[in-house]
Amino acid sequence: MAVKNVRRSNLTRSIKGVVVYAFCVTTILIGLISLAALLFDTFQDGLPWLSLRFLTNFWSRHPEEAGIVAALAGSIWIIGLTAAFSFPLGVSAALYLEEYASKNWFTSFIRLNIANLAGVPSIVYGILGLGLFVEALALGRSLMAGALTMTLLILPTIIIASQEAIRSVPRAYREGAYALGATPWQVTRGVVLPQAFPGILTGTILALSRAIGEAAPLIVISGLVYVRFVPTGPLDSFTVMPLQIFNWVTLPQPEFRGLAAAGITVLLAVLLSMNSIAIYIRNRYQKRAR
Amino acid sequence: MKSKSRAKAKKTTRKIKEKIIERLLFASATVSVITTLAILGVLLFEAIGFFRQVSIIEFFTGTKWTPLIQPQHFGVIPLIWGTILVTTIALGVAAPVGLGSAIFLSEYAPDKLRRIVKPVLELLAGVPTVVYGYFALTFITPFLKQNVFLEMIVFNALSAGLVMGIMIIPMISSLSEDAMLAVPQSFREGAYALGARKHEVALRVVIPSALSGIVASFILAISRAIGETMIVSIAGGSTARLTLNPLESIQTMTAYIAQISLGEAPFGSLEYRTIFSVGLTLFLMTLAVNLFGQWVAKRYWKRY
Numbered sequence: 001m002a003v004k005n006v007r008r009s010n011l012t013r014s015i016k017g018v019v020v021y022a023f024c025v026t027t028i029l030i031g032l033i034s035l036a037a038l039l040f041d042t043f044q045d046g047l048p049w050l051s052l053r054f055l056t057n058f059w060s061r062h063p064e065e066a067g068i069v070a071a072l073a074g075s076i077w078i079i080g081l082t083a084a085f086s087f088p089l090g091v092s093a094a095l096y097l098e099e100y101a102s103k104n105w106f107t108s109f110i111r112l113n114i115a116n117l118a119g120v121p122s123i124v125y126g127i128l129g130l131g132l133f134v135e136a137l138a139l140g141r142s143l144m145a146g147a148l149t150m151t152l153l154i155l156p157t158i159i160i161a162s163q164e165a166i167r168s169v170p171r172a173y174r175e176g177a178y179a180l181g182a183t184p185w186q187v188t189r190g191v192v193l194p195q196a197f198p199g200i201l202t203g204t205i206l207a208l209s210r211a212i213g214e215a216a217p218l219i220v221i222s223g224l225v226y227v228r229f230v231p232t233g234p235l236d237s238f239t240v241m242p243l244q245i246f247n248w249v250t251l252p253q254p255e256f257r258g259l260a261a262a263g264i265t266v267l268l269a270v271l272l273s274m275n276s277i278a279i280y281i282r283n284r285y286q287k288r289a290r
Numbered sequence: 291m292k293s294k295s296r297a298k299a300k301k302t303t304r305k306i307k308e309k310i311i312e313r314l315l316f317a318s319a320t321v322s323v324i325t326t327l328a329i330l331g332v333l334l335f336e337a338i339g340f341f342r343q344v345s346i347i348e349f350f351t352g353t354k355w356t357p358l359i360q361p362q363h364f365g366v367i368p369l370i371w372g373t374i375l376v377t378t379i380a381l382g383v384a385a386p387v388g389l390g391s392a393i394f395l396s397e398y399a400p401d402k403l404r405r406i407v408k409p410v411l412e413l414l415a416g417v418p419t420v421v422y423g424y425f426a427l428t429f430i431t432p433f434l435k436q437n438v439f440l441e442m443i444v445f446n447a448l449s450a451g452l453v454m455g456i457m458i459i460p461m462i463s464s465l466s467e468d469a470m471l472a473v474p475q476s477f478r479e480g481a482y483a484l485g486a487r488k489h490e491v492a493l494r495v496v497i498p499s500a501l502s503g504i505v506a507s508f509i510l511a512i513s514r515a516i517g518e519t520m521i522v523s524i525a526g527g528s529t530a531r532l533t534l535n536p537l538e539s540i541q542t543m544t545a546y547i548a549q550i551s552l553g554e555a556p557f558g559s560l561e562y563r564t565i566f567s568v569g570l571t572l573f574l575m576t577l578a579v580n581l582f583g584q585w586v587a588k589r590y591w592k593r594y
Contacts, residue, residue: 013487013490014487016489017487017488017489017490020393020489020492020493021398021488021489023390024390024391024393024394024397024398025394025398026390027386027387027388027389027390027391027394028390028391028394028395028407028411030387031387031391031411031414031456031459031460031463032407032410032411034414034456034459035410035411035413035414035417037425037429038417038421038422038425038429038456041425041428041429042421042424042425045428088318089318089321090318092314092315092318092319093315093318093319093321093322095315096312096315096316096318096319097319100312100315100316101319109323110319110320110322110323113322113323113326114322115580115584116326116577116580116581117322117325117326119510119513119576119577119579119580120329120517120573120576120577121516121517121518121519121544121572121573121576122517122519123517123519123544123547123548123569123572124329124333124517124569124572124573124576125329126547126551127332127333127547127565127566127569128325128328128329128332128333130332130551131332131333131335131336131566132328132332152325155321155322155325156322159322183304183308184308184312185307185308185311185312209416210416212418213416213417213418213419213420213421214418214419215418215419215420215519215520216419216519216520216544216548219519219548219551219552220547220548220551220565223551223552223553224552224553242418242420242520245420245421245424246420246423246520246523246524249420249423249424249427249428249524250524257424257428260424261424261428264418264420264421264424267418267421268417268421271416271418275416
């Protein structure tokens with residue numbers, strides 16, 4: 001009797017084990033298949049629309065003449081300016097927090113603050129940019145206002161990634177430099193920064209690649225504009241690739257959906273190459289450091 | 291004598307330089323504090339202007355949101371409801387899928403497979419949200435309309451919620467897996483020594499031990515879903531409505547802000563000002579969720 005019960009419970013346990021395993025495999029397949037479906041759906045719709053003309057033409061109400069050049073140029077401007085603002089600012093903040101800050105309430109307040117800023121929805125940054133840069137600083141709906149908004153958006157990400165890179169530099173390196181009589185800044189500049197640099201750079205590029213796909217804050221900053229020129233200065237009005245894609249998606253004619261998919265293909269290509277550069281730089285510097 | 295004083299001067303300039311650099315780095319670190327103050331300042335300043343014209347009680351308790359049509363009603367509850375509905379659907383997808391994936395990666399998958407599958411799954415987090423919106427509108431909605439819900443409206447809460455669920459899968463799976471990997475191997479070995487099977491170890495030892503990390507990952511995912519804009523703008527519709535039916539068109543707080551920003555209300559008008567009062571509501575909601583998440587992570591954090 002007892003043996004029978006044990007056998008039965010062994011059987012149910014085996015069945016349960018199979019069920020749990022099957023569930024876990026199914027869930028991971030759902031994620032992977034969704035990714036494949038998303039990429040396949042986009043490429044299938046977009047590739048027929050992808051051409052040199054698409055990359056060099058401006059916005060047009062005739063789908064077969066419409067192109068993405070203004071949005072592509074706008075994205076490059078935004079990313080360039082954002083990188084120029086956010087990289088020095090983010091790295092400096094991380095250096096202060098890791099190398100200089102003493103343990104007091106203000107330091108821990110800054111840390112808590114950065115963690116919370118990372119969780120603020122991106123469209124709220126757009127509202128901040130609208131009130132602060134577009135209106136109060138009178139920058140208008142310009143590239144400058146957009147880039148400053150993006151800078152504030154990705155700053156927490158850059159700071160957190162840089163902090164991790166700086167923290168991974170062994171303590172002994174710093175102590176060795178101090179023992180030779182180096183000042184705090186000499187230690188930071190000559191020892192910590194070079195060691196942490198690949199990690200900082202990788203984190204920054206990944207943060208920038210998030211910014212390049214971000215549409216919500218720039219909707220608030222630039223509104224719906226039909227830009228038919230390549231911006232030549234930081235105070236020009238602009239559009240970016242995600243905004244142009246959004247614009248095409250919301251138009252009812254099916255041809256514009258094709259254009260949206262082609263735009264997505266270009267956007268994903270840009271993202272992929274940025275990520276490849278990040279990986280390349282990291283590997284190169286890591287070899288050198290050795 | 292001369293060289294001595296020169297050395298001294300050099301030392302003082304170096305000291306001054308050090309002090310300046312430290313101040314500069316400190317100033318960079320305070321930018322984050324200034325950002326928070328600026329967010330609060332902008333939102334509160336403009337929202338107070340709005341609440342001079344619309345009663346704050348009507349705003350937070352009203353159940354009709356029609357700022358763009360007469361008669362105007364400014365009750366934010368339908369927008370909050372739209373956000374909650376879409377977030378619930380998203381979590382309904384992402385919680386089981388993310389948790390199952392995390393168990394698979396940390397307990398079942400051989401190391402080689404894990405190293406390939408994990409980064410591929412994390413690609414989902416790097417896809418721009420406008421792409422998810424496109425996917426919801428051009429793939430998920432037509433698929434559901436043809437095969438499951440024939441009477442479904444093109445812009446609906448279900449498609450937006452499902453796709454948002456896909457978007458937040460990696461957030462749950464990666465963070466939960468990290469929490470599971472932090473559970474000491476000796477816990478598992480102890481259970482095996484008592485005769486436990488693999489699934490029993492996973493469900494009764496690993497998950498309870500990693501629970502704080504798992505719950506924190508859910509909360510982070512919820513916060514991300516509340517603040518997501520593009521998917522709901524593209525696929526969720528623009529009708530603020532108190533409905534339990536996910537096949538209907540709805541509007542979230544974020545989608546409303548985007549709609550007004552796209553120029554549907556004249557600059558500076560009362561309708562235009564609503565983006566700040568809705569923005570303030572959105573900001574406070576995500577802040578509350580984030581602080582709760584940090585509290586959970588800290589309160590139940592175990593160091594093994």
